[in-house]
Amino acid sequence: MSELIYTFVASAARHHAGVTCLDGMRLLAGALHPHGVKITWSVSPESARLAARELTDWHNAHGDDVAVSTPDLTSGIQHRLSGSIDEKKATLAGIRKEIRSALPWSNPTIASGNHQDPDIARILDDLGFDGLWGFCWEQIEVDAITDRGCPWGFYYMDPADRLRPAQGRGVIAMEWTARDLLKAFHSGNPCLYSTDPNDVARGGICSWENIDYWKALADNYLRNTRYNEQVILLQHQEAHETERNEGWYCYTNEDIRESVIMLEEFVKYIKPHARIMTLAEAARAYRSRNTHTASSYMLCEDIPHPPPNPDYTWNTCPGPWPKTFLHYDRGAQMIFIDGQVQPCCIRNYARAWNTTDYYREPHIPRPRLLRNTRYHWNREIEIAVESPAPMPYGLALWGDYSLYQIGEAPRLLEAKILSRELLFLRYDLLPGENRLAVTLQGK
Numbered sequence: 001m002s003e004l005i006y007t008f009v010a011s012a013a014r015h016h017a018g019v020t021c022l023d024g025m026r027l028l029a030g031a032l033h034p035h036g037v038k039i040t041w042s043v044s045p046e047s048a049r050l051a052a053r054e055l056t057d058w059h060n061a062h063g064d065d066v067a068v069s070t071p072d073l074t075s076g077i078q079h080r081l082s083g084s085i086d087e088k089k090a091t092l093a094g095i096r097k098e099i100r101s102a103l104p105w106s107n108p109t110i111a112s113g114n115h116q117d118p119d120i121a122r123i124l125d126d127l128g129f130d131g132l133w134g135f136c137w138e139q140i141e142v143d144a145i146t147d148r149g150c151p152w153g154f155y156y157m158d159p160a161d162r163l164r165p166a167q168g169r170g171v172i173a174m175e176w177t178a179r180d181l182l183k184a185f186h187s188g189n190p191c192l193y194s195t196d197p198n199d200v201a202r203g204g205i206c207s208w209e210n211i212d213y214w215k216a217l218a219d220n221y222l223r224n225t226r227y228n229e230q231v232i233l234l235q236h237q238e239a240h241e242t243e244r245n246e247g248w249y250c251y252t253n254e255d256i257r258e259s260v261i262m263l264e265e266f267v268k269y270i271k272p273h274a275r276i277m278t279l280a281e282a283a284r285a286y287r288s289r290n291t292h293t294a295s296s297y298m299l300c301e302d303i304p305h306p307p308p309n310p311d312y313t314w315n316t317c318p319g320p321w322p323k324t325f326l327h328y329d330r331g332a333q334m335i336f337i338d339g340q341v342q343p344c345c346i347r348n349y350a351r352a353w354n355t356t357d358y359y360r361e362p363h364i365p366r367p368r369l370l371r372n373t374r375y376h377w378n379r380e381i382e383i384a385v386e387s388p389a390p391m392p393y394g395l396a397l398w399g400d401y402s403l404y405q406i407g408e409a410p411r412l413l414e415a416k417i418l419s420r421e422l423l424f425l426r427y428d429l430l431p432g433e434n435r436l437a438v439t440l441q442g443k
Helices: 022-035 045-050 053-063 085-102 120-126 181-187 197-201 212-226 253-273 279-289
Strands: 003-011 039-043 065-069 111-114 132-135 155-156 160-163 172-175 228-238 273-275 294-298 324-328 332-335 346-347 367-376 378-387 393-399 405-408 413-419 422-429 432-442
Touching: 003 022, 003 065, 003 253, 022 053, 039 045, 039 053, 045 053, 045 085, 045 155, 065 085, 065 279, 085 120, 085 393, 111 273, 111 279, 120 132, 155 279, 172 228, 172 273, 181 294, 181 324, 197 253, 212 253, 212 294, 212 393, 228 253, 253 393, 279 332, 294 413, 324 422, 332 393, 346 393, 346 432, 393 413, 405 413, 422 432
Parallel strands: 003 039, 003 228, 003 273, 039 065, 065 111, 111 132, 132 172
Antiparallel strands: 155 160, 155 172, 294 324, 324 332, 332 346, 367 378, 378 432, 393 422, 405 432, 413 422
């Protein structure tokens, strides 16, 4: 059965003058635990010791878990792992050992932070971690993080390049907080169009109990369980941003109350439709189903919302935008606009990543329809594509193909009929003219 998996992560690694963000942790726990939410707390050794009693109680009563925050966060300053791979590995192993000492019940298999380290996939794999949380789909420069090019949700990291999928299994890259895929891509502002409560509140598109935008975003994710075995919806809030402490003044008390009410309203809405898991449980569920990165098929509709606050959303187009289909697999990520057969964006994972293209193919060839012949109970389609170079490619044939199933189709790598919406065909192009033919058989 297809399922929507919901996870909630709270960053709780900060400490200052012998105090950690316990007030914020208690506020989040009090809001979410009554609704069955298991919280994954991202902790440092210091915060694990300072909050050991509460974390243990929440683990026993509600199934909460911890992730290893690496590098450590002290007084708001991020200390990156440094040195050789062996030195980094020893540092991270030591941090995990300290957390285990503070929380003897814990067996952390998820790391968080420092995901931009080029060695991190190898380090975590060697240490037996299952996942690394914190990837930011389509993000450029915000919080000094540029992850544009990576897939959304979950994928197995390539040890040589953290932002592209491995060909087989590996450490699971986990998204920081789920994005509105359509708006994040088209607007260029993925941080605004996300499940982060402070960002949507500052942007003016959600407030207090008024979270219709979030509810529609969740509906988009839920609808896409039709086309995927698993759809992952991750959400995050910082515990230190849910309190006022002299070590980290972030938001006013009113901002904090608003963000917690928004989170509570959201989990009440999504709870009947989702399996609520910790990050470690979600990683096990993903690994149990997938021997390699699962292909993802996401069809998204534009969500109306109140006019955004221009002081926070400067230089951001609010839309509206057409329906958009997004896909990724081990070889590529592709995005299609309603009615257009060729993708408007191809991120080719065989290309080298850089801060100019982010794997993007600079020239996307246009297809030519050669024939679309309908018989009594089948259909033959042939399309020609002139390609300047080898590249991954896809075709989105918009329309109702629900009466058919895929028949003979030379060179076809994979296909998906999104019932009553479109037919997706995935190919690898060769240089020159490519004749792509597919037979559709009536069911």
